[in-house]
Amino acid sequence: MRNDVLADIFRKSLLTRVFEDRFVKLAMEGVVPPLLHPGAGQEVAQIAAIAALKDDDPVLYAHRGTGYMIARGVSMRAMLADCAGRAGGTNNGKGGIMHVVDTSKGIFGESGTLGGGLVISVGMGMAVKKKKTGQVVVHFFGDGGSNRGTFHESLNWAAVQKLPCVYICENNGWAVSVPVSESTAVENIADRAHGYGIPGVIVDGADPAAVMDAVRTAAERARSGQGPTLIEIKAIRLRGHYATDPQDYRADAAEVAKNDPLETLRARVISMGLMTEAEVETLLTECEAEVQQAVEEMQASPPLSPEAAFEDVMV
Amino acid sequence: MRTITYAKALNEALDESLQADEDVIIYGCDVGRWGGIFKITGGLQTKYGADRVFDSPISENVLVGAGVGAAVMGLRPVVELQFADFLITAGDEVFFKAGMWRFMHGGAFKVPMVLRLPSGETGAGPEHSACPEAYVMHSPGLLCCVPSTPADAKSLLKQAIQSDNPVMFFEHRRLYQQRGEIDDDAPLIPFGKAAIRREGRHVTIVAWQMMLNRALKAAETLAEEGIEVEIIDPRTLAPFDFDTILTSVKKTGACLVVEEGYRRLGVGAEIGARLFEEALPYLDRPFRRLAIPDVPISSIPALVNRIIPTVDQIVATVREMAA
Incomplete structure (x- = not known):
């Protein structure tokens, strides 16, 4: 793995963490609704996965975290505006943080019903295959979403059609308050790939090189017409289900926090000599300033007209 | 003027739409090799190939959802559910995805898809007999056609396929063999005109x-x-x-x-x-x-x-x- 790529993944992961922590603060202050599902603990893997793709490969993201958007350079000001009901957002106030969209950056949105995007990805795969664009459709979802019937219908039909799709399940062990051991019959979500005759791959979400390798291999396979791959990222969820979730159902939070992939990556970047401690501190300050500027710009934007409620229903 | 059946009118609308626009695709259970359980898509796979007219698994959720995804990426999918009742089977995809994907993403997408829904009583029991168009009329973001004559069936289906919005197209099975006059030079009927x-x-x-x-x-x-x-x-x-x-x-x-x-x-x-x-x-x-x-x-x-x-x-x- 190239050092500059690793450093970029670290920089974007740190920016994501700072952005989301600020978002949670804004939610506590009542500036935005607490609807962000923080991706802390999963951002390194999200950003590494995106780094293995081409910039125009369409992405349908999971509901947890904003690493996908930060990786593709979606405006933080616009995402905040979506949530705060201000002008200049990506979805005109219609979808908040759950439905951030920027097709110019390959960000194609998210389903409000979890696992609901899987079916959309199949049609997107059919379209890019028919139009021979050479793109790969990448769909992220959680272990919870993988228990929807849409998972079965979508992976089966995508495999039958050998669609250029990559399915990435971020298994963080929790579907809201229910541990995966109580909701899911198999130990690994990737084991289900056997049921569709496609490769099932497991990677450690704290290892960006492993994530990149797995996604690159899957994308090459998809691009060459061999069909989809199911990748399972073993991830951890550092925060609650939503921004202000007290997580009183959970006993493992303190233990999990010791294995923060961002901390692991930070130590690695320093030990490899890519950055000094001081440079990481400077980077953190820069990220905070960038987020602060996004917040200020969002707050300077006018509120959306309530009449926007009637717009964007149909062409 | 010539006289054709309602079924033939629908088949002609599909045929001419496939002919006119390379982005039109047709899929659903049995619509390819067999030409559909009600034979509305007969002959189309032979004429246009299996990459444009093809069979699907019995998977209503992904049938409709993939239609939305394909439409978002610039195709004009025409999806058949064998029975209009299955609108409810694919409720998430019909009402939330087809009806709201554009809206909840702030107008970033067009969703030019058609869902063909053969409706009406056939003696096949409670899950294969309804005319569930009221559900669609009740729900935002969806257009809804209920053609009654061969001429309307052909015109409205062509119009539906050309529309940039999702259209729920109810075809009544008891009308398939009904004959009626059709004027091939008539302009397409606009939506919303009784x-x-x-x-x-x-x-x-x-x-x-x-x-x-x-x-x-x-x-x-x-x-x-x-x-x-x-x-x-x-x-x-x-x-x-x-x-x-x-x-x-x-x-x-x-x-x-x-x-x-x-x-x-x-x-x-x-x-x-x-x-x-x-x-x-x-x-x-x-x-x-x-x-x-x-x-x-x-x-x-x-x-x-x-x-x-x-x-x-x-x-x-x-x-x-x-x-």
Whole structure:
């Protein structure tokens, strides 16, 4: 793995963490609704996965975290505006943080019903295959979403059609308050790939090189017409289900926090000599300033007209 | 002018749409090799190839959801669900994805897809017999066609495929073999424009598809008794041409809706509510509905015929209204 790529993944992961922590603060202050599902603990893997793709490969993201958007350079000001009901957002106030969209950056949105995007990805795969664009459709979802019937219908039909799709399940062990051991019959979500005759791959979400390798291999396979791959990222969820979730159902939070992939990556970047401690501190300050500027710009934007409620229903 | 069946009209609309636009694709259960269980897509796979007309697994959620995804990426998918009832099976994809994907992403996408929904009683039991168009009319973001004649079926289906919005297209199975005249040079019928199928001055009847046929028959009997009904076929339920009904009701002062859907909160309930809001001064008799009473539709003809509005019921109801 190239050092500059690793450093970029670290920089974007740190920016994501700072952005989301600020978002949670804004939610506590009542500036935005607490609807962000923080991706802390999963951002390194999200950003590494995106780094293995081409910039125009369409992405349908999971509901947890904003690493996908930060990786593709979606405006933080616009995402905040979506949530705060201000002008200049990506979805005109219609979808908040759950439905951030920027097709110019390959960000194609998210389903409000979890696992609901899987079916959309199949049609997107059919379209890019028919139009021979050479793109790969990448769909992220959680272990919870993988228990929807849409998972079965979508992976089966995508495999039958050998669609250029990559399915990435971020298994963080929790579907809201229910541990995966109580909701899911198999130990690994990737084991289900056997049921569709496609490769099932497991990677450690704290290892960006492993994530990149797995996604690159899957994308090459998809691009060459061999069909989809199911990748399972073993991830951890550092925060609650939503921004202000007290997580009183959970006993493992303190233990999990010791294995923060961002901390692991930070130590690695320093030990490899890519950055000094001081440079990481400077980077953190820069990220905070960038987020602060996004917040200020969002707050300077006018509120959306309530009449926007009637717009964007149909062409 | 030539005469063709409703089924042939639909097949021609699909054929000509595939011919005109490379982005049109057709898929669904059995639509490829077999030409569909009701034979509407017959011959199309042979003519256009299996990459444009193809079979699918029995997976209603992904059938509809993939239609949304393909539409978002620039195709114009025409998806067949074998029975209109399966609209509910694919409820997330119909109502949330087709109906709201554009809206919740702030207009970032167009969703030019058509969902073909063969509807109406076939004796196949409660999950294969309904006319569930009221669900669509109730829900934002969806267009809804209910063609009653071969000419309308062809024109509205072509229009639906050209539309940049998602269209729920209800085809009535009992009409598939019905023949009618078609003018190949006529312009496409716009959505939201009702047709007056018979002019009259005593009572306005709103009906479509099989109930339109029954209303037209009832009108002949009533005419012999000196009762002249005006019959309006809405052709599309979303958008809905209320103005044509309003104009008629101003003339007749009375309105009956005959529908094959369930009565409670059905299309008739909506029309009645709007008349109450906007036309009360013109109504000199109570608004009436004939619909399927709120029980499931069974598979035995004697039981089915007991609950679907009949010609005799229409005649009797209009007589009461005209008295």
